[in-house]
Amino acid sequence: MGLVKNTIAVMCLIATGPVVAAAGDTADHADYLKALRGQYSEGQSYWPLAITTDNIAPAPMQALPQPEKADAGKVALGEALFNDTMLSRDHTVSCATCHAAHLVFADRRRQAVGIDGQVGRRNTPALFGINLWTSLFWDGRANSAQHQALFPVSDPKEMDLPVAELVKRVNQNEKYASAFAAAYGISEIKSVHLADAIAQFERQIPPPDTPFQQVLQRLPGEPEVAIGMLSDEQLWGLHLFRTKARCMTCHEGALLSDNQFHNTGLSYYGRKFEDLGRYEVTGLASDVGRFRTPSLLAVSHTGPWMHNGLFSSLPGVVNLYNAGGARTKRREAYDNDPLYPETTPLLVKLELTKEERSALVAFLTLL
Template sequence: MNKWLFLFTCSIFTASAFAQEQSLRELYAKPQHDWPAIISSKDVPAAPLKPLKAKPINQSDEIIALGEKLFNDTRLSRDNTVSCASCHESRLAFSDRRKLAVGIDGQVGTRNTQAIIGIDHWQSFFWDGRAKTAAQQALMPIENPIEMGSSVELVLNKINRAEDYKKPILNAFGKEALNKELLALSLVAFERTFDVPESLFTRFIDKAQTSPSEAVALLDDQQLEGLHLFRTKARCMTCHEGALLSDNEFHVTGLHFYGRKLQDLGRFDATQDSADIGKFRTPSLLALQQSTPWMHHGGFQSLLGIVNFYNAGGARPKPRKKFKDDPNYPQTTELLHKLELSKDEKNALIAFLETL
């Protein structure tokens, strides 16, 4: 090729790329309602991105302090070795960075510990949604034979007899002893004080509410392209929407291992409805970096693995042998599609996910 023609062609290519870059940056420098339309696989519009704000806390400082003491107390377990904080560490967005949760006697559970984020925004709790309220959730680990292996009655007997609890209980409730309801209320009061860890994304989405041009300046070009892909071609907001970055729903992504050694029936465990076999609650993506590894089985330790998984349209296992005609064999949700993201697009999407 002629040298000058080559240089001319390169300059056109560079100018075109620059124009596209500028166009994308200009689009996201506008108020969010003027951003490119969200693309998802659902019929209903996805909720726009916005800061996660806790609802006003209506419990006293004394109740919150009591909840903090209880949350960190190993006496809530049968053998006084495990507390709520054992699996929910404050430095890790109240998760534990283990593949699977570990309880009393070193017993390993079957699911990954979820971060405690925005408890007022969830419609259910646990990967299978077996708790409908935060108060229900707070007490369940106490009686789980793998987690704390005790009972609420035994825990109340221990706490109410302990000298170091007499004053905190009196200060919090004007009573000499806790009951089941007050135990749950105290734990939840403390959990409601947990803030989403500050990240580049939280700074960006906060600033986007008042000054979009300043907000978009916080992201480099690759992160900005990743945000755009998250909202459009990659269809991430099909399930990861709104302030919580979760749709509060349950889906089959294909990671149920039905009929195999690692089988996990998901939401079925809570509902006993065969239609729920293999479904898991959509986790929040907030504090993503602190809550690795990911998925209900903790099987993903890299964002590239996650992106490749969804780029392929999720897992679509085929029933084998005796399960070939099983009417209950879980079918991967139709919300997942092959995305055909290029290598550069996958890298951009990862760059955005790393801001969370």
């Protein structure tokens, strides 16, 4: 009977978290972490149930799959185009300008910087797992890798080159003309071929080689070894990510994204730096201020964070979500405004302690 009571007590402790004393010390914290490690070491099917705000079970965590084999000639063409400044009006900007390989195909800037030093409105997303996305860009304006490939070329703040002009340039380039003829069996290069080649290369971008990807790779066959790769604080952070912090409400599966659009309260509606997000694509009032849930893979290497690069530290991001997102008070001038955005109800105050927030950040740095 005593064994049963002790087992129940440990399970309740894991589900609810340790009791924090007034002085800031955690009662029985070592025992709590030992119990936590024991349960997580059994394998993901034995982990405590994830807690989400909408009570919908999230897709389980799993390693991002390696790229499938592709036509080497098309991939090489795409890589050449990706790195070629010929894709911009004045030959100064390439795709790699904002998606640098050594920066996990991001740029570490608050907002993207394009032709003539123009600063865009949004942060540059990292590129990996591109085939797992159901939409591309923060506002979801593209629905496939091919669809998104040429948007930056014609964007006046990015490359500022009409696609028709790019097609002309490439056809006049003997190297590209010969390579496209060999890879695609064509005598005239069209925009669809350019988009496909770039997409072929982007699909070959490997998953980021991060500590948690290594954990996830070993987890199915060696769960105890995999969890053993985490420190106590990191393991606690993983548990908080899945439970009290409710991160998996939106960050799930291999991408750690639900492929959906949400309003975290950062649209700056009616103010300087306003960005209406998904609304600019759909025209739906419900989409004002919504942005695609970003992947958290390699998140410690992709800052600044949020669609506008507002936060320069992960603790700052955690503090935002701990507060339940940003919730601006509606001014009288907007009382009857049908477009006034509302922060998603999926974000609620979490009441994470200082120690819990630190553990969560420690876990995020592994991703």
